[in-house]
Amino acid sequence: MTLDQQIALCESHRAQLRFSTFDANDAWVLGNTLYREAARKGFALAIDISVNHLCLFSALMPGATAENIDWVRRKRNLVAFLGISSWAAGLMLQSRKTTLEQRYGLNLRDYAAFGGSYPLYLTSGCQIGTVTVSGAPQRDDHNLVLDTLREMLGIAQSELTLVPDAVC
Template sequence: MTTRPLREAPRDLPSIIKLEDSLKLTHFTADDAFSLGLNIRQRLRALSSNSAVVSISHANSQNLLFHATSRPGVQPDNDIWVARKRKTVHRWGVSTWFMSNKFKGDEAEFARKYALGTGPEAGSYAIHGGGVPVRVKGVEGIVAVVVVSGLKQEEDHMVVVEALEEFVRQEGGLDKKRSVEGEDPVVLDA
């Protein structure tokens, strides 16, 4: 497995959308989710001695397809962040990194824009990187949500993006020129 650092996450909205659009899969099954989850977990272990959570769920339900920690030491708070990131991706259909950059990390402005108020509803969403939609070509909307929580938000985001790039490339559908900065996506061993 490669241990090179993650690429820098794009911060401008058009680049984020372009990157997310390049991650459309030809299929996504429970077996695919398991394989993707294992690859992300391995990459998290190679990247950091910190503990993180990786969670993959269906978009049309809360059914978990994969949920694991990278190392011992995860706190209950990590699962709260996972739920908040997942809920954001479900509602808006874009990554939490996109939402973070759209609102420049301003949670109050985010809550105001979407009339979330200041009560519990406002706190049930997170605009911190790490929640990424899974799309399948020819299917409208998202089919699953991948969430990582435990590292810096841009790292949470990019570990998912790079794993999805590898998944797409293994399917034979990723044009290497479409990846950020023209670099080859990271190769993860199964």
């Protein structure tokens, strides 16, 4: 899969993965589903779901550390800033042969373009928050979030292509 194809795939995901409404109960369901699936896969993650800069769900799984919490913060900051997934941001920077510092003047201590954070959009097009995980390899972090959102939104597995192994 070429870089342009990967970026197009990310754009397709962003158009598909939208909620008609999203509230604290939805955050609880999403967070718990992420937690259970991560445990099933043997991942030790930090998980954060924030809406309007308010944390509605936060968990640190056994084996995860304060470093994972910091990665969550940095990825979440980037997604809130750009409105695209942290994975897509990394692809975009790679495509443009630039960095967050060069393109946006962002400090890498506060922003990270590595997979695992995803914007929460309403069907109206309004970005209301983020869902972020950190602790597995970045592609696995990204795909875990994608697949969990897909399931929660009732989108068939055949209708949403995850990032293939060969991309990394």
